[in-house]
Amino acid sequence: MNLWTRPWSPLVSLTGSNGMSAVSLSDLVLRYGGNLPRYTSYPTAASFTDAVGPAQAEQWLRALPADAPVSLYFHVPFCDELCRFCGCNTSVMRHEDGRMAYGDLLREELRRVVALVGPQRSVKHLQFGGGTPSTLPAASLRQVMRSVRQFFRIEPDAELAMELDPRHVPAGYPQLLGDLGFTRISLGVQDLEEKVQEACGRHQSFAQTEACIDAVRAAGVSGVNVDLIYGLPYQTEESVAATARKIASLRSSRLAVFGYAHVPWKQKRQRLIPEDALPPPVERLRQRARIEEVLCAEGYVAIGLDHYALPDDTLVQAAQAGTLRRNFQGYTTDSSTVLLGMGASAISMLPDGYTQNITAVAPYVRALADQDGLPVARGVARTAEDKLRGGLIEELMCTMQVDLQAGPAAGHDFSVEHAALKPFVQDGFVQMEGGCVRVTEAGRPFLRNVAAVFDTHRQILSSAMPGGAPQPRFATAL
Template identity: 50%
Template sequence: MTQVDLLARYDQRVPRYTSYPTAPHFSPAVDAATYAGWLAAVPEQAAVSLYLHVPFCEQLCLFCGCHTTVARHNAPRESYAALLEAEIGLVAAALGRRQRVAQIHWGGGTPTALPADSLRAVFAALRAHFDLAPDAEIAVEIDPRNLPEDRVQALADMGVTRASLGVQDFDPAVQHAVQRLQSFAMTRDAAASLRRIGVRSLNLDLLYGLPHQTAASVAATMRQALELAPDRVAVFGYAHVPWMKPHQRLLSEADLPDGPARFAQRQAAEAVLVEAGFRRIGLDHYARAGDALAEAEAAGRVRRNFQGYTVDDAELLIGLGASAIGALAQGYVQNAARIPVYAEALRAGALPVARGVALSAEDRLRRSVIEALMCELAADLPALARAHGAEPSGLLAAAPRLAGLAEDGLIRWDGARVELTETGRPFVRNVAAVFDTYLAVGPEAGVRRHARSI
């Protein structure tokens, strides 16, 4: 099958599988009382990961698909930080102890949009209510355009070990089109500040599929990005979902590259990284040899969560902040996404939960298959079923569809084990979707929920 035929058949709308079931299947059936029960059942010895969401940015990039808002003044940022502190206290009370924490991830939006003193105050609340492991990984997402020295100091005081800088594209024509003006020097200075305060692992985010990008321009941006000596690079395909993010309508659809052009851009970025010795991690991450993510990939220990690919193997993730998602043994839970709703719950002394999903045994089994495919690009169906004390027959019902994928050259399939081929690698989400029993029914059926596959 030619590349064009493959794209025509498989460049569909499929989830990114940062969870299973995916977020469109969360419902209000999981509420604050459910979540409090789940937290109370967390085992004493369990180490948890914390995700803190900061939904503020200085300006809105037209492509942005994140939960964020533009806050022009400090007051809303300071009051949001106070809400985070209140939520930390409530969650710790529901846990009933100072739970051990192995990982903290600040995401957004732009976490450093919080004033330096607010960052410190939230971190102090974490220290007061949780038992931070001395070697805890502390990661933060940063917009290089807005990293004043006082924020760098706050990050240094908190002992940040890992940072991720948004780059997207260095081409001025692309930057103008998406309203994100960011010189190479700005990015270089931010990287230097973070290295200076001891950040060991530095990630850069790049995008393809933006207006005016070509395979050659994406490769040029990638080569420039490598001058910053990143440890990891994420190469995301621009998700154009204007029905969910109306500001994306300001990007002219006529200027957006089509499926084959997007595919060529992805491949061009990957070629530069592979040539430079980076190891490919799952769908869209790359890590240099020696980085923990590359080592985890070699050992089959990469995991996938809401932050993408990670070495974090904590079974419990607690989400803090508006729209944050947590993953507990019993299921997923998501906070209210709108700040006023999130604030109202906390002011009433309640956990600000909006929705979630409790996992069935079948969900857990399918989640393990989907995670194996997304992380290792392979899944041994009978072995995974056995590990879950289940019969493989449910998974093997997918055999006819798998045979079709094998015929199209995307996977090798021997009746038990699925393994992505080199051709199939960029289509791993389509292969994972075969095991998603929610996709054909419920809120996703016939609705443009997801971005395209490539």
């Protein structure tokens, strides 16, 4: 039966109905519960250093093949209010002038990038992320989109997407998005339970979420993504199942289900999260499985690590066709190998490496207002080995399988990886046949752990491999 249409739930292997007990779940947590990246790039952002700066970024941009299509990403690091759980670099910018000024800088950065890559490149994917990009005033968004259309050729079937906070949708914004040609919105929900919302400092009624979706759909924006989180304080298997069931009734075409990343050493606002109310790892695994069970029963198809989509959504079609990709925005149908990121902390993906802009808003503003050149702070060059391994990791994250004897991997020595995969095989999470490594459905929650086997930059990550010691660099893998 086809992987993508099979009615299946990993719950079978996580609730004891196949004979596994809570003790074996604890064992799994011990073995696989270290800290791991999400593999939205390879090398991951942990490998970025200031050895790559504006000069290297300029060189890479100038070297882009003349006919290479590009994707565009605009980062807006402002929110109307801050949520305690949020791991993103965001701040509250109340002044309309400050928000307008930021929009002007996005256009200035775009202009500098276009001066290097040349005008009229084809664009099939554009995204505004944050933070909450609808904090850009309507006039500012119009100006940015005017610049985009002036500098680039936006294809008629392009996906234009924006993240929204359903609690703070400015009047007229849904219609503005429709008028500007946006095709998809992503909105945060996380959880519908009052107690969970209270602990997270994010009060959002189901009615607010529903009204936001109705408004964008009425404006002609048909693609809707919703984000949920498990592992938040006070969540239980039953409560996350109830949230998933209610949200599924809105029939958003996609859902992302993230495990709460508790990184208070990095994100100070998370110190306000009551740690004693956080579900333990075993409970997180059960919550994840329960949400998956509900969503699959509601007709959604599981994709990769953490996405679910309705069968007629392009993400499912891409998964079935083997064209699904993974980049900094997560799972995507975007086939472009070039992503140009504008805005504070935005990351660009170029054929020979990744670059990231200055993270904090004030120095990013100064870099554009007071100096020439790009506001790039760090990055990493990709060696041929990185490209090979990055390809394998992306394929695994997207299709849950990879053939080590085909394509660029053929002839490469993977004996170390074969040995490292043995515990996964014993646990029933990976099947190996010839050169083919296939992650089983039961292994889906451990996809990042399997990907990490191919990550030679992971010395600092050894914690997530069976038997390793914890490292607080990333959030927990489970």
